[in-house]
Amino acid sequence: MPNGHQKTVARDYQFPFELRHLVYFREVARRLHFRQAAEALSVAQPALSRSLAQLEEALGADLLNRTRRRVELTPAGKALLERVEPLLRGLAAVPGDIRALAGGQAGHLRMAFTGLAMATVLPRILREFGRRHPGIRVELNESPTSAQLTALQAGDIDCGFFHPDATLPAGLQTRLLLREKNGVLLPADHRLAKQPSPTLKDLAATPFVLFPRANNPGFHDRIMAAFAGAGVSPRIAEEVWPRANGVGLVRAGLGATFMTPSEAKHLPPEIIFRPLRGPAPESRLVLGWLARHRPGDGGRGAPPPDPALDAFLTVAGETGKGTGR
Amino acid sequence: MPNGHQKTVARDYQFPFELRHLVYFREVARRLHFRQAAEALSVAQPALSRSLAQLEEALGADLLNRTRRRVELTPAGKALLERVEPLLRGLAAVPGDIRALAGGQAGHLRMAFTGLAMATVLPRILREFGRRHPGIRVELNESPTSAQLTALQAGDIDCGFFHPDATLPAGLQTRLLLREKNGVLLPADHRLAKQPSPTLKDLAATPFVLFPRANNPGFHDRIMAAFAGAGVSPRIAEEVWPRANGVGLVRAGLGATFMTPSEAKHLPPEIIFRPLRGPAPESRLVLGWLARHRPGDGGRGAPPPDPALDAFLTVAGETGKGTGR
DNA sequence: GTCTTTTGATGCCCATTAGGCATCAAAACG
DNA sequence: CGTTTTGATGCCTAATGGGCATCAAAAGAC
Numbered sequence: 001m002p003n004g005h006q007k008t009v010a011r012d013y014q015f016p017f018e019l020r021h022l023v024y025f026r027e028v029a030r031r032l033h034f035r036q037a038a039e040a041l042s043v044a045q046p047a048l049s050r051s052l053a054q055l056e057e058a059l060g061a062d063l064l065n066r067t068r069r070r071v072e073l074t075p076a077g078k079a080l081l082e083r084v085e086p087l088l089r090g091l092a093a094v095p096g097d098i099r100a101l102a103g104g105q106a107g108h109l110r111m112a113f114t115g116l117a118m119a120t121v122l123p124r125i126l127r128e129f130g131r132r133h134p135g136i137r138v139e140l141n142e143s144p145t146s147a148q149l150t151a152l153q154a155g156d157i158d159c160g161f162f163h164p165d166a167t168l169p170a171g172l173q174t175r176l177l178l179r180e181k182n183g184v185l186l187p188a189d190h191r192l193a194k195q196p197s198p199t200l201k202d203l204a205a206t207p208f209v210l211f212p213r214a215n216n217p218g219f220h221d222r223i224m225a226a227f228a229g230a231g232v233s234p235r236i237a238e239e240v241w242p243r244a245n246g247v248g249l250v251r252a253g254l255g256a257t258f259m260t261p262s263e264a265k266h267l268p269p270e271i272i273f274r275p276l277r278g279p280a281p282e283s284r285l286v287l288g289w290l291a292r293h294r295p296g297d298g299g300r301g302a303p304p305p306d307p308a309l310d311a312f313l314t315v316a317g318e319t320g321k322g323t324g325r
Numbered sequence: 326m327p328n329g330h331q332k333t334v335a336r337d338y339q340f341p342f343e344l345r346h347l348v349y350f351r352e353v354a355r356r357l358h359f360r361q362a363a364e365a366l367s368v369a370q371p372a373l374s375r376s377l378a379q380l381e382e383a384l385g386a387d388l389l390n391r392t393r394r395r396v397e398l399t400p401a402g403k404a405l406l407e408r409v410e411p412l413l414r415g416l417a418a419v420p421g422d423i424r425a426l427a428g429g430q431a432g433h434l435r436m437a438f439t440g441l442a443m444a445t446v447l448p449r450i451l452r453e454f455g456r457r458h459p460g461i462r463v464e465l466n467e468s469p470t471s472a473q474l475t476a477l478q479a480g481d482i483d484c485g486f487f488h489p490d491a492t493l494p495a496g497l498q499t500r501l502l503l504r505e506k507n508g509v510l511l512p513a514d515h516r517l518a519k520q521p522s523p524t525l526k527d528l529a530a531t532p533f534v535l536f537p538r539a540n541n542p543g544f545h546d547r548i549m550a551a552f553a554g555a556g557v558s559p560r561i562a563e564e565v566w567p568r569a570n571g572v573g574l575v576r577a578g579l580g581a582t583f584m585t586p587s588e589a590k591h592l593p594p595e596i597i598f599r600p601l602r603g604p605a606p607e608s609r610l611v612l613g614w615l616a617r618h619r620p621g622d623g624g625r626g627a628p629p630p631d632p633a634l635d636a637f638l639t640v641a642g643e644t645g646k647g648t649g650r
Numbered sequence: 651g652t653c654t655t656t657t658g659a660t661g662c663c664c665a666t667t668a669g670g671c672a673t674c675a676a677a678a679c680g
Numbered sequence: 681c682g683t684t685t686t687g688a689t690g691c692c693t694a695a696t697g698g699g700c701a702t703c704a705a706a707a708g709a710c
Binding site for chain 1 (some may be wrong): 656657658659660
């Protein structure tokens with residue numbers, strides 16, 4: 001031993017005692033009875049005597065007054081009991097809490113989503129996740145794909161439901177949850193409204209309500225490519241975000257917009273949805289998260305494993321597939 | 326071992342770890358570096374590795390993510406650190422505080438005193454005690470002897486400055502601090518005022534201001550005995566308490582009263598003090614406290630040792646003797 | 651009074667284990 | 681591609697927590 005100047009209980013760290021001493025002392029101090037305390041602690045009485053003596057020596061203070069028959073607390077003992085009890089109580093709660101947190105029974109997750117997710121898989125996943133992991137608090141923010149990617153890399157969110165049309169940053173893992181061909185949303189009085197499934201070409205003359213390209217460039221580009229493929233150069237009347245707000249503009253007669261069947265479930269009567277015949281822009285929804293450290297994976301800069309996230313990914317994987325409700 | 330179902334760190338008490346584990350974890354979590362933490366703890370690095378592994382197993386949670394090169398906190402580890410830090414800080418202060426308390430460097434004392442004490446030894450004792458034991462808070466209450474005796478027995482005060490004229494209860498220890506013959510306090514226009522030291526007999530015709538017998542029966546009786554010894558039956562005009570208030574009544578011309586030279590230091594000009602010639606009532610001042618448990622003293626029902634009180638008794642013993650300041 | 655019971659302290663011994671040293675394997679670095 | 685750094689492991693020893701038996705003192709029984 002490099003520094004054997006203290007022949008006492010604990011080594012050199014700041015504490016001349018161990019938890020054991022405090023717990024033993026607490027029990028004796030409460031019962032004022034070595035034998036009973038020893039039994040309560042399932043320890044032999046001599047061990048208690050010794051432990052208490054050690055603690056007293058370590059603190060350089062008499063804590064108990066043993067009168068062979070009666071055990072009393074000295075002022076120092078009384079003070080120690082008062083000091084130690086709340087600390088022990090606090091400490092007692094720690095293992096359970098940490099275990100829960102590590103077991104995915106507790107914790108909290110920050111996530112982002114786009115309108116399509118909320119219209120399809122998200123509610124079901126959240127319901128199931130809440131059932132299985134009631135202790136985990138989920139923080140939800142609607143946010144465009146591009147912002148989600150930034151937030152994921154910055155560690156501001158743990159996972160996101162977004163559209164994988166942009167180039168995804170390295171280290172991001174995704175799971176495809178949904179792919180749906182877009183149809184068009186038209187005012188009920190539009191001339192194509194009576195046609196059950198128009199083509200893109202049919203829509204050449206119709207002004208469109210789209211979204212800002214910056215919010216999802218890949219998808220925007222694919223829409224444009226689809227138009228181009230049909231030999232059409234669309235007129236963009238408005239750009240709104242979130243996309244669901246396009247509904248209002250369509251109803252106001254400002255033009256048509258794209259939407260997936262899932263999102264078009266509940267529409268006001270002045271608006272109709274029509275699937276597109278022939279080529280149509282496809283919307284894909286993924287759940288994305290940063291690759292985690294795994295034993296031996298060597299990921300650099302990646303966040304450490306998070307049981308809460310793992311639990312969510314599991315539930316999302318099991319529940320997410322299938323049509324939106 | 327009776328219950329060997331857990332091959333883990335600690336025994337059965339409530340905590341699956343020891344303080345050591347937490348301290349080690351804190352250090353590693355702060356530095357995110359085993360080797361440096363080991364050095365800071367003056368412990369070999371393998372011991373740290375093992376201790377951390379134990380803690381993780383005990384909590385059933387990964388606390389650190391070791392990537393061979395980088396050490397990171399998992400969410401559980403982060404949570405543990407946050408939980409544990411304040412507790413360890415709180416615990417770190419305990420030994421010093423307890424030591425101080427046991428060493429008489431801290432604590433608090435409740436004591437009572439009579440007017441004579443305040444007029445003589447008490448200020449000096451308190452000044453010296455405050456200098457030597459700045460950490461000990463002293464609570465002072467003026468209180469008649471009889472009340473002090475009751476309070477001492479009930480444990481409501483730790484010691485008291487009083488007059489040992491009553492029968493003292495068993496278990497009480499006292500130390501004589503002062504004995505002074507009483508003189509008389511007279512209005513400046515009293516007929517005996519020009520006499521440098523009257524006798525009790527001279528005062529036969531003078532009405533007296535005394536104190537309620539119940540507040541100090543022994544002293545009251547001794548005053549009466551002194552009068553009787555001089556063949557005088559005094560007329561008691563008023564009874565006041567505390568005795569110092571008699572000064573006001575004397576000044577108002579209601580009569581004379583007894584007082585010790587020490588108490589008569591600072592008097593208004595309308596009042597004069599005269600020592601008594603011949604027999605005179607004597608005031609004694611003691612410091613009294615309950616006998617304590619001492620190794621092998623076998624005192625029963627007595628309070629346990631109190632270092633703060635011991636310290637005060639020491640100071641009082643050294644400083645108390647001698648004339649009042 | 652004496653005998654019994656109760657209680658905390660001690661002596662002794664063993665099983666456990668904390669921790670030291672040497673070493674290893676993997677990753678980072680030049 | 682060797683060198684360095686870092687955390688993990690194997691092995692061993694010293695320390696010690698704790699069990700059993702026992703003791704001494706005090707309280708209670710008679």
